[in-house]
Amino acid sequence: MNKPEVLIIDDEPQIRKLLEINLHAQGYLTRQAGCGREGLMLAANHVPDVVMLDLGLPDMSGHEVLMQLREWYQKAIVVLSVEKGEDDIVKALDNGANDYLSKPFRVGELMARVRSALRNNDTRATQQSITVGELEIDLAGRVVKRDGAILKLTGTEYNLLALLARNAGRVLTHGFLLKEIWGVGYQTETQYLRVFIAQLRKKIEADANHPRHLITVSGVGYRLE
Amino acid sequence: MNKPEVLIIDDEPQIRKLLEINLHAQGYLTRQAGCGREGLMLAANHVPDVVMLDLGLPDMSGHEVLMQLREWYQKAIVVLSVEKGEDDIVKALDNGANDYLSKPFRVGELMARVRSALRNNDTRATQQSITVGELEIDLAGRVVKRDGAILKLTGTEYNLLALLARNAGRVLTHGFLLKEIWGVGYQTETQYLRVFIAQLRKKIEADANHPRHLITVSGVGYRLE
DNA sequence: GCATCTTTATAAAATCTTTATGTCTACAGC
DNA sequence: GCTGTAGACATAAAGATTTTATAAAGATGC
Numbered sequence: 001m002n003k004p005e006v007l008i009i010d011d012e013p014q015i016r017k018l019l020e021i022n023l024h025a026q027g028y029l030t031r032q033a034g035c036g037r038e039g040l041m042l043a044a045n046h047v048p049d050v051v052m053l054d055l056g057l058p059d060m061s062g063h064e065v066l067m068q069l070r071e072w073y074q075k076a077i078v079v080l081s082v083e084k085g086e087d088d089i090v091k092a093l094d095n096g097a098n099d100y101l102s103k104p105f106r107v108g109e110l111m112a113r114v115r116s117a118l119r120n121n122d123t124r125a126t127q128q129s130i131t132v133g134e135l136e137i138d139l140a141g142r143v144v145k146r147d148g149a150i151l152k153l154t155g156t157e158y159n160l161l162a163l164l165a166r167n168a169g170r171v172l173t174h175g176f177l178l179k180e181i182w183g184v185g186y187q188t189e190t191q192y193l194r195v196f197i198a199q200l201r202k203k204i205e206a207d208a209n210h211p212r213h214l215i216t217v218s219g220v221g222y223r224l225e
Numbered sequence: 226m227n228k229p230e231v232l233i234i235d236d237e238p239q240i241r242k243l244l245e246i247n248l249h250a251q252g253y254l255t256r257q258a259g260c261g262r263e264g265l266m267l268a269a270n271h272v273p274d275v276v277m278l279d280l281g282l283p284d285m286s287g288h289e290v291l292m293q294l295r296e297w298y299q300k301a302i303v304v305l306s307v308e309k310g311e312d313d314i315v316k317a318l319d320n321g322a323n324d325y326l327s328k329p330f331r332v333g334e335l336m337a338r339v340r341s342a343l344r345n346n347d348t349r350a351t352q353q354s355i356t357v358g359e360l361e362i363d364l365a366g367r368v369v370k371r372d373g374a375i376l377k378l379t380g381t382e383y384n385l386l387a388l389l390a391r392n393a394g395r396v397l398t399h400g401f402l403l404k405e406i407w408g409v410g411y412q413t414e415t416q417y418l419r420v421f422i423a424q425l426r427k428k429i430e431a432d433a434n435h436p437r438h439l440i441t442v443s444g445v446g447y448r449l450e
Numbered sequence: 451g452c453a454t455c456t457t458t459a460t461a462a463a464a465t466c467t468t469t470a471t472g473t474c475t476a477c478a479g480c
Numbered sequence: 481g482c483t484g485t486a487g488a489c490a491t492a493a494a495g496a497t498t499t500t501a502t503a504a505a506g507a508t509g510c
Contacts, residue, residue, distance in 0.1 A: 093337040106311045112318040170366030219380040
């Protein structure tokens with residue numbers, strides 16, 4: 001395996017330096033960002049193996065950075081932050097952080113947690129964009145193009161399409177789709193799905209009456225080809 | 226999707242009870258063990274989705290339990306322990322724990338860490354598939370291909386084929402097939418089977434009149450070769 | 451007010467169940 | 481050998497039921 005690449009997003013230069021030294025000692029490569037916007041840009045351009053994210057950034061909320069990153073980034077995110085109470089931890093973890101470590105932290109523990117996060121990383125490569133036939137879904141930019149032209153999708157339509165696209169070729173059950181898009185407790189609202197699938201087909205299929213990409217698997221769910 | 230199953234290995238009954246109550250509130254199922262040996266046995270028999278492991282066990286070292294578990298267990302292990310210093314944390318994480326939380330812990334944070342651990346389990350999607358002749362059955366994706374082309378199967382057809390494929394080479398009796406697909410109480414409805422076997426043959430066999438894969442064992446059941 | 455989401459209504463399609471009929475094999479009796 | 485019969489199996493197709501597609505009305509939120 002090549003050297004793992006770590007992106008550090010933290011506004012304190014001395015913390016970045018401390019992390020850099022220790023990560024280099026472990027044989028990792030690092031990139032650094034001092035604010036959220038820069039961090040998101042670097043992540044999109046270089047797709048690191050782990051992101052170490054401080055929640056207290058100058059330009060935008062760390063939770064916001066976390067959520068935007070998780071739209072498309074599937075590898076590990078370790079949040080590293082001055083603790084602002086249990087709610088802050090719970091929020092970060094529920095927004096998709098793989099781990100949360102309070103500042104000040106012990107370097108040895110942090111490095112062990114990074115090793116653990118790397119070990120658990122998904123083997124399948126993180127994709128920034130997915131191409132399905134004439135469709136191109138830019139997960140980082142949250143934009144869908146069909147034959148190069150940008151499609152106008154609502155939030156829910158995009159979420160549904162992106163979820164299906166990330167699992168292209170496999171059937172996703174009604175219950176799973178409903179849970180992921182609308183949340184637990186909506187798993188029986190199959191009609192929601194039907195409505196949005198029909199709307200999506202009108203936008204992405206050449207002939208909505210004979211869908212070639214968004215396939216119904218009756219009694220089970222839907223599949224994107 | 227079914228309820229996630231959590232195995233709690235801890236020698237303190239009040240901790241087990243506390244965890245049990247909170248995990249049940251989240252909709253999880255729990256099993257409990259008071260010592261390492263019992264925990265390893267339960268894990269092997271039931272393969273939980275997450276293991277919560279205390280390192281201070283009466284019969285054997287928690288690190289020993291962790292290592293033995295990791296020899297075959299691939300899902301999440303959350304270590305929960307009275308902290309004995311940084312080395313203890315590093316050792317647990319490097320031995321394969323996905324997370325380490327010091328006692329006393331905050332319940333909300335712990336639950337968030339369990340949710341995070343479960344979430345990571347899902348993405349590590351096991352790409353399990355079975356190949357039978359020119360047929361390829363993708364169990365995770367619920368898709369069947371014949372010579373690369375996706376077959377259109379109804380829910381029941383797929384269930385029946387997948388069941389036969391998981392037991393390829395073995396004869397499955399009428400009663401067993403009926404019980405597994407339609408449920409107890411349908412074990413005498415042999416005609417259902419005949420209808421669906423005929424439909425499957427039309428789809429998966431080159432010559433449905435001379436089946437080479439889906440074999441009738443007269444008076445007993447069917448077998449997939 | 452506009453875009454979006456939720457809910458309702460209804461038609462269409464797909465699937466499952468049941469019935470009917472035909473085929474094959476084994477075997478007994480002539 | 482030939483024929484008849486019974487039991488298990490295969491297949492098509494009709495009927496019943498469930499599931500899906502779609503439009504459109506109502507509700508919600510910015």
